Amino acid sequence: MLSPFRTTWFEVSELEPGVHLVSEPGHVNSWLIQGSKSALLFDTGLGVANIREVAEEITPQKLLVVNSHYHFDHSGGNRYFEEFAIHRIGADLVARPSPPELARGYMEYTKRLLAAWGPYRQADDLYFHLLTAERMIRQLPTGFDPADYRIVPTVPTRLLEDGDVLDLGDRKLKVLHTPGHSPDCICLLDEANGLLFGGDTINTGPIYAQLADSNLEQFAQSTARLADTASDFRRVFVCHFLRFDEPSSLVNEIAAGFRALLAGEAFIRDNVDCLNYPVREACFEHFSIFVPAGEPTKL
Ligand SMILES: [Zn+2]
Ligand SMILES: [Zn+2]
Structure with missing residues (x-):
């Protein structure tokens, strides 16, 4: 008998004072970051369930909603908010319609993920005991029909630039423009903490560098820039997979990984991405990097 865990779509967990992981486990991680005056929601998830209700349960503070980039798995819940911000380059990208096969393709991926999850969880229950609530992949919410999943275009109300400082009172977050995965990607740096x-x-x-709007050289430059400032942070919180809380050394490893890949020194194998496009995968100890094997993946 499998042990009981919460089975709501989101899992919330406070990882540092004022920093909540708002996870759609196995899919995407959004972050609720609180200051003395206001709070910031970094990404709005898939839009499969209403992330605004979850954020407002955590804090009554005024919310500034920011997308890390325009992709549907980070902006899918924008429609629950009146206002949100994105990097200037993402403004048109998040507002344009997505092809219906993208939503369909992601729901097919979800089906494969759930099929793999059953035996994975059973083995964990019997032998390994690694899984925690934040790592428990959930069935789609009751009443949610995968055939109805839509990616809804939204129009930002505020545009961000590299170097902007988002002031939450006693916490300040600096916007770092880090193009490569997509042209509008940003990271947020909370230097004081x-x-x-x-x-x-x-x-x-x-790490997805196989997309039609990815740029490998820019990705290498952006990760090198982050590695140069790795002494400014001790923890890095990330948006995908079940390891979401890593030491800053991961950033140095990833920058070195891009360097090795561009120098032709990485171990490479064939794989497929979440939409079943064939990719070449450069493998490293704590992560890997996908590059196109043929036609790049369209998101
Ligand atoms: Zn993305
Ligand atoms: Zn993503």
Whole structure:
């Protein structure tokens, strides 16, 4: 008999005072960051369930909603808010319609993820005991029909630039423009508390550089820039996979990984991404990097 865990779609967990992980486990991690005057929600998730209700349960503070970049898994809940911010380059991208096959493709991925999850969880229950509530992948919410999943275009009310400071009172977050995964990617740096919110620039599984709007050279430059400032933070919080809380050394490893890949020195194998596009995967100890094997993946 599997042990009981919460089975709501989101899992909330406070990882530092005032920093909550708002996870859609196995899919995407959003972050609720509180200051003395206001709070910031970094990403709005898939839009499968209402993230605004969860954020407002955590804090009654005024919320500034910021997308790490325009991709649907980070902006899907924008529609629950009247206002949100994104990097200037993402303004048109988040407002344009997505092809219906993207939503369909992601729901097919969700089906495969759940099929793999069953035996994984059973083995953990019997042998390994690694899984915690934040790592428990959930069935889609009751009443949610995957056939109805839509990616809804939204129009930002505020545009961000590199170097902008988002002032939450006693906490300040600096916007770092880190193009590469997509042209509008940002990270947020909370220097006083030593925290980096890595968006899709820093990840613990495959790092997606195989997309039609990815740029490998820019990605290498952005991660090198982050590595140069790695002494400014001690923890990095990331948006995908079940390792979401990593030491700053991961940023140095990823920057070195991009360097090795560009120099032709990485171990590479064939794989597929979440939408089943064939990719080449450069493998490293704590992460990997996907690059296109043929046609790049369209998001
Ligand atoms: Zn992305
Ligand atoms: Zn993502």
